[in-house]
Amino acid sequence: MLDLFADEAPWSEPLAPGAVVLRRLAREQSDALLAAIAQVAAVSPFRHMVTPGGYTMSVAMTNCGALGWSTDSRGYCYAAIDPLTGRPWPAIPDVFLRLAKTAASQAGYPEFSPDACLINRYQPGAKLSLHQDKDEARLDAPIVSVSLGLPATFQFGGLKRSDLLQRVWLEHGDVVVWGGASRLFYHAILPLKAGSHPQVGAWRYNLTFRRAAQ
Numbered sequence: 001m002l003d004l005f006a007d008e009a010p011w012s013e014p015l016a017p018g019a020v021v022l023r024r025l026a027r028e029q030s031d032a033l034l035a036a037i038a039q040v041a042a043v044s045p046f047r048h049m050v051t052p053g054g055y056t057m058s059v060a061m062t063n064c065g066a067l068g069w070s071t072d073s074r075g076y077c078y079a080a081i082d083p084l085t086g087r088p089w090p091a092i093p094d095v096f097l098r099l100a101k102t103a104a105s106q107a108g109y110p111e112f113s114p115d116a117c118l119i120n121r122y123q124p125g126a127k128l129s130l131h132q133d134k135d136e137a138r139l140d141a142p143i144v145s146v147s148l149g150l151p152a153t154f155q156f157g158g159l160k161r162s163d164l165l166q167r168v169w170l171e172h173g174d175v176v177v178w179g180g181a182s183r184l185f186y187h188a189i190l191p192l193k194a195g196s197h198p199q200v201g202a203w204r205y206n207l208t209f210r211r212a213a214q
């Protein structure tokens with residue numbers, strides 16, 4: 001399909017108090033980002049984690065950084081050691097870190113220094129149910145979220161699970177930065193529609209950068 005916006009400069013769309021979508025910000029570096037994802041996954045492979053409720057997640061995950069997010073039968077936690085390999089998670093690649101800091105700074109969070117990067121991989125049908133991100137020690141720091149590959153519908157609510165959800169269509173290279181008043185807002189990803197992205201194939205990747213430790 002002809003992409004009329006392939007060469008367009010990034011632009012920004014406000015989402016909620018403290019939250020903004022930086023459209024296409026990661027497009028220029030997407031080849032380097034995808035290569036870095038492959039390097040991380042060669043050390044700490046993608047895996048389908050099992051939630052405390054015994055449900056196997058449809059999204060496959062890995063991490064890089066001093067701390068990685070995991071879930072198992074005992075609960076959710078951040079840990080320095082990958083439970084699958086028994087070794088530390090790989091370091092956050094420079095190309096990741098530069099993008100995360102640039103995005104945070106453009107969104108009004110110039111001090112952002114992430115120590116954790118969760119990498120999500122969606123296949124068609126994969127989804128992420130409504131949740132809050134609240135396992136981090138530093139809720140004053142924002143989350144920077146980078147979308148690559150197939151597009152997805154992101155649902156963004158409020159502080160209560162029952163709050164009205166707005167829908168945001170996230171495409172290859174879009175970056176969401178969110179913190180401040182909306183840091184604990186509920187959100188979800190609807191089941192990924194099948195398709196083929198010219199650079200990425202039949203997948204969507206999402207990188208989320210956080211400050212997990214003090």
Ligand code: MD6
Pocket residue numbers: 120128133143144145154176178187189206208
């Ligand atoms: C995703 N993202 O986009 C899932 N959480 O695949 C998240 O769950 C998320 O994008 C917190 C902040 C930003 C996010």
Ligand code: FE
Pocket residue numbers: 131132133187
């Ligand atoms: Fe989340």
